[in-house]
Amino acid sequence: MSRVVAERQDVIATLAEVFREHGYDGASLSLITEKTGLGKGSLYHFFPGGKEEMAEAVLGDIASWFQTHIFDRLNDSETPAAAIDDMFASVDGYFRQGRRLCLMGVIAASGAHDRFSVELNRYFADWRTALAEALGRQGMAEKERQALAEEVIGGIQGALILARSLDDPQAFSRILARLKARCQPSQN
Amino acid sequence: MSRVVAERQDVIATLAEVFREHGYDGASLSLITEKTGLGKGSLYHFFPGGKEEMAEAVLGDIASWFQTHIFDRLNDSETPAAAIDDMFASVDGYFRQGRRLCLMGVIAASGAHDRFSVELNRYFADWRTALAEALGRQGMAEKERQALAEEVIGGIQGALILARSLDDPQAFSRILARLKARCQPSQN
DNA sequence: GCATGACTGTACCAATCGGTAAACAATTTA
DNA sequence: TAAATTGTTTACCGATTGGTACAGTCATGC
Numbered sequence: 001m002s003r004v005v006a007e008r009q010d011v012i013a014t015l016a017e018v019f020r021e022h023g024y025d026g027a028s029l030s031l032i033t034e035k036t037g038l039g040k041g042s043l044y045h046f047f048p049g050g051k052e053e054m055a056e057a058v059l060g061d062i063a064s065w066f067q068t069h070i071f072d073r074l075n076d077s078e079t080p081a082a083a084i085d086d087m088f089a090s091v092d093g094y095f096r097q098g099r100r101l102c103l104m105g106v107i108a109a110s111g112a113h114d115r116f117s118v119e120l121n122r123y124f125a126d127w128r129t130a131l132a133e134a135l136g137r138q139g140m141a142e143k144e145r146q147a148l149a150e151e152v153i154g155g156i157q158g159a160l161i162l163a164r165s166l167d168d169p170q171a172f173s174r175i176l177a178r179l180k181a182r183c184q185p186s187q188n
Numbered sequence: 189m190s191r192v193v194a195e196r197q198d199v200i201a202t203l204a205e206v207f208r209e210h211g212y213d214g215a216s217l218s219l220i221t222e223k224t225g226l227g228k229g230s231l232y233h234f235f236p237g238g239k240e241e242m243a244e245a246v247l248g249d250i251a252s253w254f255q256t257h258i259f260d261r262l263n264d265s266e267t268p269a270a271a272i273d274d275m276f277a278s279v280d281g282y283f284r285q286g287r288r289l290c291l292m293g294v295i296a297a298s299g300a301h302d303r304f305s306v307e308l309n310r311y312f313a314d315w316r317t318a319l320a321e322a323l324g325r326q327g328m329a330e331k332e333r334q335a336l337a338e339e340v341i342g343g344i345q346g347a348l349i350l351a352r353s354l355d356d357p358q359a360f361s362r363i364l365a366r367l368k369a370r371c372q373p374s375q376n
Numbered sequence: 377g378c379a380t381g382a383c384t385g386t387a388c389c390a391a392t393c394g395g396t397a398a399a400c401a402a403t404t405t406a
Numbered sequence: 407t408a409a410a411t412t413g414t415t416t417a418c419c420g421a422t423t424g425g426t427a428c429a430g431t432c433a434t435g436c
Contacts, residue, residue, distance in 0.1 A: 025213035026299030029394060040395075041414055050395065101297060108353045109289060109297040111214030120353040128354075150350065151343065151363050158346025162338065165296045165308040166316075175339050195383095217424060228425080229384050238425065377436100384431070393422065404411070 008046055009061075011036050016058045020103050024055060024112035052115065055107075059119045062103060066127065069094075074130040080137040081185050087131070088180040091156060098163035098172025105157045127153050138185050152179045196234050197249075199224055204246045208291050212243060212300035240303065243295075247307045250291060254311065257282075259318040268325040269373050275319070276368040279344060286351035286360025293345045315341050326373050340367045 014036045018027045029051065033039060038046075047053040069090055077083030095102065104123050107116050128149045135145035155175060163172035202224045206215045217239065221227055226234075235241040257278055265271030283290065292311050295304050316337045323333035347363035 022299035023211060023213060023297070025211060028392080030392075039415060041397095041416080044395075045413060104353070105349050106297045108349045109211070109294045111210035113352065117353075117355065121355060124350055124353045147362060147366060150359055151366055154346035154350040154359070154363050155339065155343050156346065157349045158342035158344065161293050161296045161345045161349075162312060162342040164301065165292070165305075165312045167305065167309060171338055171342070174335060175342050178335060178339055216422080218422075227385055229386080229428090232425075233383060380433105380435085382431105382433085384429105386429090387427090389424105389426075391423075391425105393420105395421105396419070397417090399415085399417105401414070402412080404409100406407100406409080 011038065011046060012057050012061050015054050016062065016103060019055060019058060020101050020106060023106055023110050024051075024115075025110065027051070055112070055116065056119070058103065059107070059116060059123075063119065063123055065094075066123065071126050071130040074134040077134070080134040084131070084134055084138070084183050085180070087134075088176060088183075092173065092176055095156075095160060095172065096169075098160065098169035101160050101164060102157060105160065124153060135183065138183075148182065152183065155179050199226065199231075199234060200245050200249050203242050204250065204291060207243060207246055208289050208294060211294055211298050212239075212303075213298065215239070243300070243304065244307070246291065247295070247304060247311075251307065251311055253282075254315065259314050262318040262322040265322070268322040272319070272322055272326070272371050273368070275322075276364060276371075280361065280364055283344075283348060283360065284357075286348065286357035289348050289352060290345060293348065312341060323371065336370065340371065343367050 015032065018032055018035050022031065029040060029043070032051075032054070033043065036043070043054070044050065047057065049056075070087055073086060074080075074083050077086075094100075104120055107113060108120050113120070128146075131152060132145045132149035135148060136142070140148070156179070159172045159175035162175070163169050203220065206220055206223050210219065217228060217231070220239075220242070221231065224231070231242070232238065235245065237244075258275055261274060262268075262271050265274075282288075292308055295301060296308050301308070316334075319340060320333045320337035323336060324330070328336070343363060344367070347360045347367075350363070351357050351360035
């Protein structure tokens with residue numbers, strides 16, 4: 001268990017960075033072998049399905065991270081306002097204050113989109129549902145909470161792209177703060 | 189003039205679609221020859237710099253379209269509220285009600301980002317400046333208009349990614365409507 | 377009617393692509 | 407310790423990559 005799983009987990013973390021920085025098509029096997037330090041043989045030992053399986057593993061890893069650290073906390077919390085605050089803090093940390101892109105967004109904006117449409121759909125739909133319900137437990141009306149959740153989640157993606165394009169990570173933080181303010185109970 | 193320029197312009201439009209749908213790395217020359225109907229010889233005749241020059245031509249074309257149809261109108265208009273409304277209408281049309289991605293965003297989220305960082309930076313910075321100034325002529329305070337312009341432009345990018353990921357173009361329209369409402373003079 | 381220059385089709389290039397196979401080393405397990 | 411499992415190295419595969427070279431086509435202007 002320990003060794004193997006741990007190493008595979010390490011590989012997945014490195015794979016995630018490679019896909020994030022170079023995109024799916026841009027992440028060649030030679031680049032992957034270089035960054036992971038693993039030869040093709042080892043790579044195909046861990047991921048017999050090749051590059052596609054590597055990306056699936058990474059997306060699955062990300063999905064479960066968000067599930068436990070974001071979605072579940074939004075759902076379980078009895079103090080939705082605090083849970084939503086936690087969400088924004090986690091998001092800020094996860095995306096390194098705007099210096100890191102969202103791999104889900106990267107894939108969605110690439111030609112590999114079709115290959116992973118199920119994962120993409122679930123990730124964004126689950127996030128939207130969890131946030132909308134937390135907003136609801138905060139007293140927000142049905143229509144408005146659906147729309148706001150959508151706006152916030154999209155806003156985060158756009159802020160990441162904008163921050164990278166402007167080469168100004170702080171743009172991410174500024175937008176995030178505004179989105180957060182819009183989720184405050186006092187704003188309803 | 190006519191023949192050459194016109195044809196090159198047609199090619200650029202097709203190139204834009206290919207890059208949009210497949211990303212920079214995913215747009216192989218064989219795919220480009222197929223979609224444009226032009227052999228490599230013709231392609232390299234029009235774009236001696238190869239794929240990179242093709243992408244530059246497309247980005248330049250997009251930049252000038254936005255310059256004349258969006259940025260200039262925001263700047264020139266003496267009725268900023270109407271100009272901002274026009275912007276949202278143009279954006280909705282340009283992105284085909286959420287069924288079309290923004291190539292600038294696609295490139296920004298890809299490994300080819302570094303190659304085109306100048307173009308990306310200018311596109312988003314110009315848009316932000318133009319929108320912020322229009323908001324200013326509408327009476328909005330300096331700080332708030334900068335922040336709102338940033339939020340709107342990022343929000344559009346994110347809405348496109350979200351709409352594609354959820355396979356729900358209407359998500360784009362819904363978010364766009366909210367962003368537009370936030371720019372209304374009555375909201376200030 | 378012929379020279380010119382814009383355009384195109386084809387063959388080709390080295391390099392790299394994703395992926396396979398199998399020999400080999402290292403660890404566990406019995 | 408022997409066998410079985412797990413992991414790694416290396417050489418290799420055919421296909422495709424972006425790019426080049428160049429002969430040929432075609433309309434235009436002189």
